[in-house]
Amino acid sequence: MPSTSPAAPRRDASARVTGALGLILPTFPQDGTLPGADRLAALCRGAEGAGAGALWACDHLFWHGPCLEALAALGVAVAATRHAAVGTCVLQLPLRRPAAVAKQAASLDHLARGRLVLGVGAGSHPGEYAAAGVDFATRGRRLDAGIDELRGAWGRPRPAYPQLPGAGSIPVWIGGSSEGALRRAARRGDGWIPLFLPPEDYAPAMDRLDKETDRAGRDPAAVARATVVFASMGGADPGERGLAWMGSLYGLAPSSFARHLVAGDARHCAGAVARFVEAGAQHVAVFVTADDPLAQFEDLAGACAERLALRAADAAASWGSVSDALGTPMLRDERGDSVRARTL
Numbered sequence: 001m002p003s004t005s006p007a008a009p010r011r012d013a014s015a016r017v018t019g020a021l022g023l024i025l026p027t028f029p030q031d032g033t034l035p036g037a038d039r040l041a042a043l044c045r046g047a048e049g050a051g052a053g054a055l056w057a058c059d060h061l062f063w064h065g066p067c068l069e070a071l072a073a074l075g076v077a078v079a080a081t082r083h084a085a086v087g088t089c090v091l092q093l094p095l096r097r098p099a100a101v102a103k104q105a106a107s108l109d110h111l112a113r114g115r116l117v118l119g120v121g122a123g124s125h126p127g128e129y130a131a132a133g134v135d136f137a138t139r140g141r142r143l144d145a146g147i148d149e150l151r152g153a154w155g156r157p158r159p160a161y162p163q164l165p166g167a168g169s170i171p172v173w174i175g176g177s178s179e180g181a182l183r184r185a186a187r188r189g190d191g192w193i194p195l196f197l198p199p200e201d202y203a204p205a206m207d208r209l210d211k212e213t214d215r216a217g218r219d220p221a222a223v224a225r226a227t228v229v230f231a232s233m234g235g236a237d238p239g240e241r242g243l244a245w246m247g248s249l250y251g252l253a254p255s256s257f258a259r260h261l262v263a264g265d266a267r268h269c270a271g272a273v274a275r276f277v278e279a280g281a282q283h284v285a286v287f288v289t290a291d292d293p294l295a296q297f298e299d300l301a302g303a304c305a306e307r308l309a310l311r312a313a314d315a316a317a318s319w320g321s322v323s324d325a326l327g328t329p330m331l332r333d334e335r336g337d338s339v340r341a342r343t344l
Contacts, residue, residue, distance in 0.1 A: 017054045017117065017226075019052060020273075020284060021284055021286065022056055023054075024058060026292065026293055027070070028060075030249060037076050040076045041076050050294075050302070051304075051305065054085040054086065055081065055085070056089035057073040057088055059088055059089075061132055065249075074108060078111050079111075083115075084115070085115045086108075086116055087116065087119050089119045091119060093120040093122075093143050093150075102153035103153075106163060107165065110165045117170070118150070118172050120173070140180060140184075143184070150170075154169055154170060171190040173193050174188070174189035191223060192223060192224070193227060193285065196260050199276050202280065225283075228286075229287065230242065231289065231296070232245070232263040232289045233263070234295075239261065240254075242261045242289035266300050269300050269303070270307050271307075
């Protein structure tokens with residue numbers, strides 16, 4: 001059966017994301033100091049060198065603190081890296097004109113040589129919509145129409161005024177943890193990337209995603225499975241430090257995020273990442289709760305690689321070789337070689 005969307009989603013939804021671990025860039029600094037291009041580029045290079053399969057930028061047009069525009073920040077990431085995917089996590093499409101976003105995304109994808117993943121979502125802040133002069137109540141319908149318009153702009157035959165460069169079809173991942181977001185991913189998305197969804201809830205959500213995708217007449221394998229994990233590592237009391245940072249970011253009581261923060265040493269946090277992978281996640285976008293996240297991400301990536309090596313050694317001892325039949329996403333080792341990530 002065909003997709004319910006006028007322009008069909010991609011089938012190689014996860015192909016652009018080359019690793020099981022990604023990093024959300026520090027474009028919402030809580031000390032109020034926005035990173036310059038040189039600093040952000042150095043961080044992107046460091047994260048890619050540590051094994052990041054994707055670099056992500058979050059999005060708000062209006063916020064209570066300074067933040068960089070997501071697509072502009074990704075332009076720096078594109079210029080600084082060679083292999084990692086770049087993506088929005090996620091762009092609030094209803095706040096923007098889809099035709100303009102289609103042009104921006106096509107241009108960025110061209111500059112990235114096909115590494116862009118466009119994450120989109122509806123958002124959840126009425127005040128931001130009011131500041132933008134957009135109706136909050138209709139944001140879901142606007143998002144659905146906007147996704148269709150993006151794909152139409154990228155895939156339609158050339159009209160009198162075409163949008164060039166032509167993007168072909170950029171993967172569109174759906175953000176949000178609600179059932180509505182899950183259904184939207186099943187019907188229209190090339191991937192689903194929720195946040196604030198603990199691992200014990202992730203596996204049941206994957207089952208529901210499979211059922212909704214099948215109900216929409218699509219192959220469940222066509223929808224990439226990802227998630228966002230907030231993490232705080234190292235130093236004195238990483239839990240308290242991370243919760244304070246999240247409270248500052250969202251303007252809420254730090255205790256509101258106690259269930260959603262992974263805190264401890266890098267090995268402990270690698271175990272949390274592994275639980276999501278075991279629950280079905282093909283990619284984990286790590287939101288390090290710090291204005292300078294690189295050192296913590298490097299420690300986490302090293303702990304994940306160590307965990308993977310130990311699992312591989314156990315498997316080799318038991319079976320004589322490590323099965324390569326899982327078809328799972330890749331994690332890069334210190335040489336840049338790809339290694340399987342399912343058994344984190």
